Amino acid sequence: MPEIGVRHETMSIWEYANPRKFTATATRLLPWVAWAAAILTIGGLIWGFAFTPNADRFESTVKIIYVHVPSALMAINAWLMMLAGSLIWLVRRHHVSALAARAAAPVGMVMTLIALWTGAVWGQPMWGTWWAWDPRLTSFLILFLFYLGYMALWAAIEDPDTAADLTSVLCLVGSVFALLSRYAVNFWNQGLHQGTSVPVATGGRSVADVYFLPLVACMVGFGLLFVALVLARTVTLIRTRRLAVIEMKAVRA
Protein backbone atom coordinates (compact mmCIF):
# COMPACT_ATOMS: atom_id res chain seq x y z
CA MET A 1 0.00 0.00 0.00
CA PRO A 2 1.50 3.39 -0.96
CA GLU A 3 2.42 5.72 1.89
CA ILE A 4 0.10 8.67 2.33
CA GLY A 5 1.75 11.96 1.46
CA VAL A 6 4.58 10.41 -0.55
CA ARG A 7 4.59 11.32 -4.23
CA HIS A 8 5.56 8.35 -6.38
CA GLU A 9 7.46 9.54 -9.46
CA THR A 10 6.68 7.62 -12.64
CA MET A 11 8.40 7.99 -15.97
CA SER A 12 6.14 9.39 -18.66
CA ILE A 13 6.78 9.91 -22.34
CA TRP A 14 5.34 13.43 -21.97
CA GLU A 15 8.43 14.42 -19.98
CA TYR A 16 10.17 14.60 -23.34
CA ALA A 17 7.82 17.39 -24.36
CA ASN A 18 10.20 19.53 -22.30
CA PRO A 19 12.80 20.76 -24.83
CA ARG A 20 15.64 20.65 -22.28
CA LYS A 21 14.84 17.09 -21.26
CA PHE A 22 14.46 16.05 -24.91
CA THR A 23 17.78 17.69 -25.89
CA ALA A 24 19.64 16.09 -22.98
CA THR A 25 18.29 12.61 -23.78
CA ALA A 26 18.71 12.98 -27.55
CA THR A 27 22.33 14.14 -27.30
CA ARG A 28 23.06 11.18 -25.00
CA LEU A 29 21.42 8.67 -27.37
CA LEU A 30 22.68 10.17 -30.61
CA PRO A 31 26.22 8.68 -30.77
CA TRP A 32 24.92 5.16 -30.04
CA VAL A 33 22.13 5.33 -32.61
CA ALA A 34 24.40 6.97 -35.20
CA TRP A 35 27.12 4.34 -34.82
CA ALA A 36 24.63 1.47 -34.95
CA ALA A 37 23.06 3.03 -38.05
CA ALA A 38 26.45 3.47 -39.73
CA ILE A 39 27.59 -0.08 -38.98
CA LEU A 40 24.34 -1.71 -40.13
CA THR A 41 23.82 0.48 -43.20
CA ILE A 42 27.40 0.35 -44.49
CA GLY A 43 27.81 -3.31 -43.48
CA GLY A 44 24.47 -4.31 -45.03
CA LEU A 45 25.17 -2.46 -48.27
CA ILE A 46 28.66 -3.97 -48.63
CA TRP A 47 27.30 -7.41 -47.75
CA GLY A 48 24.48 -7.13 -50.26
CA PHE A 49 26.52 -5.50 -53.01
CA ALA A 50 29.67 -7.60 -52.85
CA PHE A 51 28.75 -10.87 -51.19
CA THR A 52 25.43 -11.98 -52.70
CA PRO A 53 25.03 -13.73 -56.05
CA ASN A 54 23.25 -12.33 -59.08
CA ALA A 55 19.68 -13.59 -59.48
CA ASP A 56 18.54 -15.78 -62.38
CA ARG A 57 15.90 -13.44 -63.75
CA PHE A 58 17.01 -10.04 -62.48
CA GLU A 59 20.76 -10.70 -62.76
CA SER A 60 22.82 -8.05 -60.90
CA THR A 61 19.88 -5.58 -60.70
CA VAL A 62 18.71 -7.62 -57.69
CA LYS A 63 21.36 -5.72 -55.71
CA ILE A 64 19.31 -2.53 -56.08
CA ILE A 65 16.84 -3.91 -53.49
CA TYR A 66 19.32 -3.16 -50.69
CA VAL A 67 18.79 0.54 -51.30
CA HIS A 68 15.33 0.55 -52.81
CA VAL A 69 13.37 -1.47 -50.24
CA PRO A 70 14.78 0.21 -47.07
CA SER A 71 14.40 3.71 -48.54
CA ALA A 72 10.81 3.02 -49.66
CA LEU A 73 10.02 1.62 -46.22
CA MET A 74 11.45 4.68 -44.49
CA ALA A 75 9.78 7.08 -46.94
CA ILE A 76 6.39 5.85 -45.74
CA ASN A 77 7.35 5.40 -42.08
CA ALA A 78 8.82 8.91 -41.94
CA TRP A 79 5.47 10.33 -42.98
CA LEU A 80 3.67 8.18 -40.40
CA MET A 81 6.10 9.43 -37.74
CA MET A 82 5.33 13.00 -38.88
CA LEU A 83 1.64 12.16 -38.59
CA ALA A 84 2.15 11.07 -34.97
CA GLY A 85 4.09 14.28 -34.23
CA SER A 86 1.43 16.40 -35.93
CA LEU A 87 -1.42 14.75 -34.03
CA ILE A 88 0.39 15.27 -30.71
CA TRP A 89 0.88 18.93 -31.64
CA LEU A 90 -2.77 19.40 -32.61
CA VAL A 91 -4.09 17.67 -29.48
CA ARG A 92 -1.53 18.51 -26.77
CA ARG A 93 0.35 21.52 -28.23
CA HIS A 94 3.82 20.13 -27.46
CA HIS A 95 6.34 22.12 -29.48
CA VAL A 96 8.91 19.31 -29.54
CA SER A 97 6.49 17.03 -31.39
CA ALA A 98 5.86 19.67 -34.07
CA LEU A 99 9.61 20.25 -34.39
CA ALA A 100 10.27 16.49 -34.62
CA ALA A 101 7.73 16.27 -37.46
CA ARG A 102 9.43 19.19 -39.19
CA ALA A 103 12.86 17.58 -38.65
CA ALA A 104 11.71 14.31 -40.22
CA ALA A 105 10.41 15.87 -43.44
CA PRO A 106 13.72 16.42 -45.31
CA VAL A 107 14.89 12.94 -44.31
CA GLY A 108 11.63 11.40 -45.55
CA MET A 109 11.86 13.43 -48.73
CA VAL A 110 15.37 12.10 -49.42
CA MET A 111 14.20 8.54 -48.73
CA THR A 112 11.30 9.00 -51.16
CA LEU A 113 13.63 10.40 -53.80
CA ILE A 114 16.02 7.45 -53.38
CA ALA A 115 13.10 5.01 -53.71
CA LEU A 116 11.87 6.77 -56.87
CA TRP A 117 15.37 6.99 -58.35
CA THR A 118 16.38 3.38 -57.69
CA GLY A 119 12.95 2.19 -58.83
CA ALA A 120 13.31 4.05 -62.12
CA VAL A 121 16.86 2.79 -62.71
CA TRP A 122 15.70 -0.77 -61.96
CA GLY A 123 12.49 -0.43 -64.00
CA GLN A 124 14.24 0.61 -67.19
CA PRO A 125 15.93 -2.76 -67.88
CA MET A 126 13.27 -4.91 -66.17
CA TRP A 127 10.01 -3.28 -67.29
CA GLY A 128 11.43 -1.51 -70.34
CA THR A 129 10.48 1.90 -68.98
CA TRP A 130 11.83 4.40 -66.45
CA TRP A 131 8.35 5.31 -65.31
CA ALA A 132 4.80 3.97 -65.44
CA TRP A 133 1.62 5.43 -63.97
CA ASP A 134 1.35 2.38 -61.76
CA PRO A 135 -0.62 2.82 -58.48
CA ARG A 136 2.40 2.43 -56.21
CA LEU A 137 4.70 4.60 -58.31
CA THR A 138 2.08 7.31 -58.68
CA SER A 139 1.22 7.36 -54.97
CA PHE A 140 4.94 7.57 -54.20
CA LEU A 141 5.36 10.53 -56.56
CA ILE A 142 2.43 12.27 -54.86
CA LEU A 143 3.99 11.49 -51.45
CA PHE A 144 7.23 13.12 -52.67
CA LEU A 145 5.27 16.23 -53.73
CA PHE A 146 3.58 16.27 -50.31
CA TYR A 147 7.02 16.25 -48.67
CA LEU A 148 8.06 19.24 -50.77
CA GLY A 149 4.79 21.05 -50.00
CA TYR A 150 5.13 20.32 -46.27
CA MET A 151 8.68 21.72 -46.15
CA ALA A 152 7.72 24.74 -48.26
CA LEU A 153 4.79 25.50 -45.92
CA TRP A 154 7.04 25.44 -42.84
CA ALA A 155 9.48 27.78 -44.59
CA ALA A 156 6.78 30.15 -45.85
CA ILE A 157 5.06 30.96 -42.53
CA GLU A 158 6.87 33.15 -40.03
CA ASP A 159 4.80 32.41 -36.91
CA PRO A 160 5.94 28.96 -35.70
CA ASP A 161 2.62 28.01 -34.09
CA THR A 162 0.62 28.87 -37.21
CA ALA A 163 3.17 26.99 -39.33
CA ALA A 164 2.87 23.97 -37.03
CA ASP A 165 -0.95 24.10 -37.25
CA LEU A 166 -1.09 24.30 -41.03
CA THR A 167 1.64 21.75 -41.68
CA SER A 168 -0.04 19.35 -39.25
CA VAL A 169 -3.26 19.57 -41.25
CA LEU A 170 -1.30 19.06 -44.48
CA CYS A 171 0.36 16.04 -42.88
CA LEU A 172 -3.04 14.53 -42.04
CA VAL A 173 -4.14 14.90 -45.67
CA GLY A 174 -0.84 13.51 -46.99
CA SER A 175 -1.19 10.45 -44.78
CA VAL A 176 -3.77 9.12 -47.23
CA PHE A 177 -1.02 8.90 -49.85
CA ALA A 178 1.51 7.47 -47.40
CA LEU A 179 -0.94 4.65 -46.64
CA LEU A 180 -1.85 4.30 -50.31
CA SER A 181 1.86 3.96 -51.12
CA ARG A 182 2.13 1.10 -48.67
CA TYR A 183 -1.03 -0.74 -49.67
CA ALA A 184 -1.37 0.24 -53.35
CA VAL A 185 -0.07 -3.14 -54.52
CA ASN A 186 -2.73 -4.86 -52.43
CA PHE A 187 -5.59 -2.58 -53.53
CA TRP A 188 -4.92 -2.69 -57.26
CA ASN A 189 -3.46 -5.66 -59.03
CA GLN A 190 -3.08 -4.09 -62.45
CA GLY A 191 0.20 -2.26 -61.63
CA LEU A 192 3.69 -3.26 -62.74
CA HIS A 193 5.11 -3.10 -59.22
CA GLN A 194 5.43 -6.44 -57.46
CA GLY A 195 4.19 -7.16 -53.93
CA THR A 196 5.92 -6.36 -50.67
CA SER A 197 9.39 -7.96 -50.32
CA VAL A 198 9.11 -8.59 -46.59
CA PRO A 199 5.43 -8.59 -45.57
CA VAL A 200 5.81 -8.39 -41.80
CA ALA A 201 2.08 -8.78 -41.12
CA THR A 202 1.89 -12.19 -42.77
CA GLY A 203 5.34 -13.29 -41.65
CA GLY A 204 6.24 -14.37 -45.20
CA ARG A 205 8.79 -13.05 -47.65
CA SER A 206 9.26 -12.93 -51.38
CA VAL A 207 13.07 -12.70 -51.41
CA ALA A 208 15.38 -15.72 -51.39
CA ASP A 209 17.24 -16.60 -48.18
CA VAL A 210 20.60 -15.47 -49.55
CA TYR A 211 19.31 -11.90 -50.01
CA PHE A 212 17.19 -11.78 -46.88
CA LEU A 213 19.71 -11.09 -44.09
CA PRO A 214 21.62 -8.28 -45.83
CA LEU A 215 18.25 -6.78 -46.73
CA VAL A 216 17.14 -6.89 -43.09
CA ALA A 217 20.49 -5.33 -42.04
CA CYS A 218 19.92 -2.49 -44.50
CA MET A 219 16.30 -2.02 -43.40
CA VAL A 220 17.29 -1.79 -39.72
CA GLY A 221 20.26 0.42 -40.67
CA PHE A 222 18.09 2.84 -42.64
CA GLY A 223 15.60 2.88 -39.77
CA LEU A 224 18.30 3.76 -37.25
CA LEU A 225 19.77 6.32 -39.64
CA PHE A 226 16.35 7.96 -39.82
CA VAL A 227 16.09 8.00 -36.00
CA ALA A 228 19.60 9.47 -35.67
CA LEU A 229 18.91 12.18 -38.24
CA VAL A 230 15.55 13.09 -36.71
CA LEU A 231 17.09 13.33 -33.22
CA ALA A 232 19.92 15.53 -34.51
CA ARG A 233 17.65 17.73 -36.60
CA THR A 234 15.08 18.13 -33.79
CA VAL A 235 17.81 19.20 -31.37
CA THR A 236 19.06 21.63 -34.04
CA LEU A 237 15.56 23.16 -34.37
CA ILE A 238 15.19 23.42 -30.57
CA ARG A 239 18.56 25.15 -30.30
CA THR A 240 17.79 27.47 -33.21
CA ARG A 241 14.53 28.48 -31.56
CA ARG A 242 16.27 29.03 -28.20
CA LEU A 243 18.90 31.14 -29.97
CA ALA A 244 16.18 33.28 -31.56
CA VAL A 245 14.64 33.88 -28.10
CA ILE A 246 18.03 34.94 -26.63
CA GLU A 247 18.67 37.27 -29.56
CA MET A 248 15.20 38.81 -29.22
CA LYS A 249 15.77 39.40 -25.49
CA ALA A 250 19.13 41.02 -26.27
CA VAL A 251 17.54 43.35 -28.83
CA ARG A 252 14.78 44.37 -26.37
CA ALA A 253 17.30 45.00 -23.61
Place this chain on the structure above:
Amino acid sequence: MNLDLGKYTAEVLLAYAGSLVLLVGIVWISVAQYRRAARDLSRAEKDAK
Protein backbone atom coordinates in the same frame (compact mmCIF):
# COMPACT_ATOMS: atom_id res chain seq x y z
CA MET B 1 32.88 -12.13 -53.22
CA ASN B 2 30.84 -11.31 -56.31
CA LEU B 3 31.56 -8.00 -58.00
CA ASP B 4 30.58 -9.14 -61.48
CA LEU B 5 27.59 -6.98 -62.36
CA GLY B 6 27.37 -8.31 -65.91
CA LYS B 7 25.38 -6.40 -68.52
CA TYR B 8 23.58 -4.26 -65.91
CA THR B 9 26.73 -2.71 -64.42
CA ALA B 10 25.73 0.83 -65.41
CA GLU B 11 22.22 0.53 -63.92
CA VAL B 12 23.39 -0.92 -60.60
CA LEU B 13 26.21 1.59 -60.20
CA LEU B 14 23.90 4.46 -61.17
CA ALA B 15 21.33 3.38 -58.57
CA TYR B 16 23.95 3.09 -55.80
CA ALA B 17 25.79 6.29 -56.76
CA GLY B 18 22.63 8.42 -56.79
CA SER B 19 21.43 6.95 -53.49
CA LEU B 20 24.77 7.38 -51.74
CA VAL B 21 25.05 11.00 -52.89
CA LEU B 22 21.59 11.72 -51.45
CA LEU B 23 22.27 9.85 -48.19
CA VAL B 24 25.67 11.43 -47.62
CA GLY B 25 24.16 14.81 -48.55
CA ILE B 26 21.39 14.69 -45.94
CA VAL B 27 23.80 13.40 -43.27
CA TRP B 28 26.37 16.10 -44.12
CA ILE B 29 23.81 18.93 -44.03
CA SER B 30 22.23 17.66 -40.80
CA VAL B 31 25.58 17.34 -39.00
CA ALA B 32 26.72 20.79 -40.20
CA GLN B 33 23.47 22.41 -39.00
CA TYR B 34 23.64 20.52 -35.68
CA ARG B 35 27.20 21.72 -34.99
CA ARG B 36 26.47 25.31 -36.08
CA ALA B 37 23.35 25.53 -33.87
CA ALA B 38 25.27 24.14 -30.86
CA ARG B 39 28.14 26.59 -31.39
CA ASP B 40 25.89 29.63 -31.95
CA LEU B 41 23.69 28.84 -28.93
CA SER B 42 26.66 28.29 -26.65
CA ARG B 43 28.16 31.63 -27.77
CA ALA B 44 24.84 33.47 -27.33
CA GLU B 45 24.29 31.99 -23.85
CA LYS B 46 27.80 33.01 -22.83
CA ASP B 47 27.21 36.57 -24.12
CA ALA B 48 23.83 36.78 -22.38
CA LYS B 49 25.37 36.02 -18.94
